Amino acid sequence: MTAPGDGSAAAPPERIDGPLIRAAFVLVMGTFMATLDATIVAVGISTLAVEFDATPVEVQWVGTAYLLAVVAAVPASGWLVDRFGGRRTWVGAVLCFVAASALCGLAWSLPSLVAFRVLQGLAGGLLPPTGQAVLARLAGPKRIGRVISIVGMVPLLSPVLGPLVGGAILGVADWPWLFYVNLPIGLAAAVLAWWVVPRGEAVGAGTPFDVRGALLLPPGLAVLVLGLTEISRTGGVLPGAPIMVAGAVMLVLFVAHGLRMRGTPLIDPRLFTTTPFGPAALALVILGLSLFGATFLLPLYLQTGRGLTAWETGLLLAPQGVGAALASVLVSRLVDRVAPRTLVLSGIGLVAAGTVVFTQLALDPPDGTVAASLLVRGAGGALIGAPVMALVYRTMARETIPRAASALNLLSTLGGSVGTALVAVILQSRLTDLGPGGTALAFGQTFWWVLGFCLIALVGATRLPGVRRDD
Numbered sequence: 001m002t003a004p005g006d007g008s009a010a011a012p013p014e015r016i017d018g019p020l021i022r023a024a025f026v027l028v029m030g031t032f033m034a035t036l037d038a039t040i041v042a043v044g045i046s047t048l049a050v051e052f053d054a055t056p057v058e059v060q061w062v063g064t065a066y067l068l069a070v071v072a073a074v075p076a077s078g079w080l081v082d083r084f085g086g087r088r089t090w091v092g093a094v095l096c097f098v099a100a101s102a103l104c105g106l107a108w109s110l111p112s113l114v115a116f117r118v119l120q121g122l123a124g125g126l127l128p129p130t131g132q133a134v135l136a137r138l139a140g141p142k143r144i145g146r147v148i149s150i151v152g153m154v155p156l157l158s159p160v161l162g163p164l165v166g167g168a169i170l171g172v173a174d175w176p177w178l179f180y181v182n183l184p185i186g187l188a189a190a191v192l193a194w195w196v197v198p199r200g201e202a203v204g205a206g207t208p209f210d211v212r213g214a215l216l217l218p219p220g221l222a223v224l225v226l227g228l229t230e231i232s233r234t235g236g237v238l239p240g241a242p243i244m245v246a247g248a249v250m251l252v253l254f255v256a257h258g259l260r261m262r263g264t265p266l267i268d269p270r271l272f273t274t275t276p277f278g279p280a281a282l283a284l285v286i287l288g289l290s291l292f293g294a295t296f297l298l299p300l301y302l303q304t305g306r307g308l309t310a311w312e313t314g315l316l317l318a319p320q321g322v323g324a325a326l327a328s329v330l331v332s333r334l335v336d337r338v339a340p341r342t343l344v345l346s347g348i349g350l351v352a353a354g355t356v357v358f359t360q361l362a363l364d365p366p367d368g369t370v371a372a373s374l375l376v377r378g379a380g381g382a383l384i385g386a387p388v389m390a391l392v393y394r395t396m397a398r399e400t401i402p403r404a405a406s407a408l409n410l411l412s413t414l415g416g417s418v419g420t421a422l423v424a425v426i427l428q429s430r431l432t433d434l435g436p437g438g439t440a441l442a443f444g445q446t447f448w449w450v451l452g453f454c455l456i457a458l459v460g461a462t463r464l465p466g467v468r469r470d471d
Contacts, residue, residue, distance in 0.1 A: 039162025069121025288415020323378025347383025
C-alpha cells in the first residue's frame with residue numbers, strides 16, 4: 001500500500017489465491033445446477049405431455065411451478081445466511097435440491113411432478129444469492145469484482161446450454177434423467193463445499209424472522225408472476241389481471257410494512273433509495289427483462305417459426321454463451337480499473353445492438369447474422385451483471401452482504417420472470433392479430449419491446465458512478 005498523497009502508483013490488486021478459486025468453483029457448481037434446471041426441462045415438455053397424457057398447456061405448469069417457487073424462495077436467503085451461516089445454508093439447499101430432483105424423476109403423475117418441482121424451486125432459488133453472499137465475504141472488496149465477473153457468467157450460459165443438454169439426454173435416455181442428472185452434480189458439490197468452503201459465522205443468529213414480511217413478499221411476487229403467466233396462457237385479462245392486482249397489493253403492503261418495521265425486514269425497502277444500490281437494482285431489473293425475455297422468444301421462434309429441433313436450436317444459440325465467456329475474461333481484467341458506468345453502458349449498448357436484427361425476423365435473416373448478433377448480446381450481458389453486483393458488494397458492510405445478495409438476486413429473478421411473462425403476453429397478442437401467416441412478423445414486433453427495455457436500462461445506468469473509486 002502507498003501512503004496517502006505520496007503520488008506513487010497504486011498497489012497491485014490482491015491475488016486471487018487457490019482457496020478462493022476452489023471455493024468459487026464449488027459454489028458455482030450449485031448455481032449452475034439450479035439455473036440450468038430452469039431451462040433444461042423446457043426441452044422435454046412434449047415428451048412429458050405424452051408420458052402423462054396431458055396437454056402442452058397443462059405440462060407448462062412443470063416450468064411455471066419451478067419459476068414461482070424460485071421467486072418465492074429468494075427473499076428468505078439473506079435471513080437464512082445470517083441465521084445459520086453461509087456454508088450450512090448453501091449445503092442444505094443443495095441437498096434439498098438433490099432430494100427434490102430425485103422425487104421429480106420418480107413422479108407418477110403430472111400433479112405429483114408439479115408438486116416436486118415446487119420443492120425443487122424453493123431449494124434452487126436459495127443457491128445463487130447464498131453462493132454470492134459467501135463469495136463476497138470470502139473475496140473481500142478488493143477481489144470481489146474479478147470473482148463475480150467469472151461466476152456471473154453462469155446465468156448467461158445456462159439458457160444456452162439447457163436445450164443442448166436436454167436434447168442430448170432425451171436422445172439417449174428417458175425423461176426422468178432430465179432430473180436425475182442433478183444428483184451426481186449436487187452430491188459432489190455438497191461434499192466439496194463442506195471440505196473447501198470456510199464455515200463462516202452466523203452474524204445474525206439472534207435476528208427474528210420477519211413473519212409478516214414472509215407472508216406478503218414471496219407470495220406477492222409469485223402471485224404477480226402467476227397473473228402475467230395466466231394472461232399469456234389464456235390470451236385474455238381473466239383470470240390473469242385480478243391475480244396480478246392481488247400480487248401488486250401484497251407487494252405494496254410489504255413495502256409499507258418494511259418501512260414501518262423497527263427490526264430487520266425480509267428485504268429492506270430503504271436499500272432501493274440509496275446509491276449505488278438503487279441505480280444498480282434498476283439496471284438488473286431491466287437487464288433481466290431484456291435478456292430473459294429474448295431467451296424465451298428465441299428458442300420458441302427457432303423451433304416454431306423455423307422448424308429447428310431442440311439440438312439445432314441449442315447450437316444456433318451457442319454463440320451467446322461464447323460471447324459471454326469471452327467478455328467475462330475481459331471484465332475480470334477491467335472491473336477493478338474502469339468505472340462501473342462505463343462498463344454497464346457499453347454492455348447495454350452491445351445488447352441493444354445485438355437485438356436489432358431480431359426486430360427484422362420477417363425478413364428471415366440468415367443463420368450467420370443470427371449467430372453474430374447472439375455473440376454480441378452475450379458479450380453485452382457479461383459487461384452488465386458483474387460490474388453492477390461488484391459495485392454493490394464493494395460498498396456494503398460485511399454484515400449486510402447476505403441481505404444485499406438476496407435483494408439483488410430477487411430483482412434479477414423478478415426481472416427475468418416478469419420479462420418472460422410480459423413478452424409472452426405481447427407475443428400472444430401479436431400472433432392473434434396477425435394470424436398464422438404472420439408468425440415471423442409477430443416475433444419481430446415483440447423484439448421491439450425487448451429493444452425498448454434496453455433503452456430504459458441505458459437511461460437508468462447513467463446514474464451509476466462514473467468514476468472508479470478506490471477501495
